[in-house]
Amino acid sequence: MSGRNINGEGSVYQRKDGRWVAAAYVPVVGGSVRRQALYAKTRAEASELLDRAEKHIPVAPTSLTVAGYLDEWLIHVRQHVRATTWEAYERNVRLYLIPRIGRKKLTRLTVRDVRLMIDALRAEGIGARTIQYVHATLRAALEHAYREELVSRN
Template identity: 35%
Template sequence: MGTPGLFKQCGCRDTITRRRLRTRCPRIGERGHGAWYYRCYIRDMLGKPVQISHGGYPTRAEARQARTAVQAESREQYAGHTWTIARWLTYWLTTRTSIRLTRHAIYTRHVRQFPIPAIGHLRLTDLTSRHLTAMFAELAAGTTPAGSPRSSATLQRIRAALRAAYNAAIREGMITDNPARRVEMPAGRRPQAVVWTEGRVEDWHTDGVRPGVAVWTPAQLIEFLDFAADDPLYPL
């Protein structure tokens, strides 16, 4: 029981305080009483030291074997099956520095509004195409805050963000598969045409979001025709 990093503990409680005795149990040396645990330190993907403690093993040999397996992993591999999807997506968004600010804002909004609440609790390596199929089916059946059907373009943008995030995790050596490549997207509903109002134009300039089908107002059409008449690229 004196092997460094390996220890035994149980769930017995003090008769007075009701606190768990763990390693202080007088029966801890008995064969078959309690379980074996290991404790070790590794560096996480960001280079910071992390203490790992895990247990429930019936023998010391099994606890030692599990510790050896963890220590043999690269820090990227360890992060792949310990980081949640929410943690990775949040980190990944901070690395997206080479794209336009409007696209980054769209990615951020879509990721925080949809995948993180739906699948963010899962570990990176636990995600399957079945999880994504269920998530997209639920999103397709829902509506926007304005009450209109959610467009297939929005679903495709969410999928594109997930594919990009998982491809980045593959490049980092955290995972080996991208389930977002295989997900079957629900059939999109035909978008309903809306008027290209000043409010929608302002939203488009702010965050890049626009209706699937929008109709110009007469004033907007006149403005375009006036512009085209003065522009040599648009001969009328």
């Protein structure tokens, strides 16, 4: 048997700049499949990324922003919560979340981004309880994204 991978199996290789690449065909949240290259510092890290792809864990569309996801989430959640809860979610998304982190790619949102947003809200004099509600809204939306496998962690 040769050392070549079977078609569609994926591969791990090192670039000239020293980074390792794990390339594989992965399912996209919509049903299709696309080739994705993920970068790592070591071969072991790249192999772990390839293992994730081989387990057919869907990846989020790379163009999906936090604002786009929150708009989609609000439409979905409207039929599952009370009207007053939805109104509070919509207000928090419109007034606080989208203006501050809406342009960020959903898959690139970090804990640091959320912390900086909360710090900015405090600096603007927004009340502690309002900040708590804004954070709860974001947490609920990201939990839904996690369940749909759009993000790897909440």
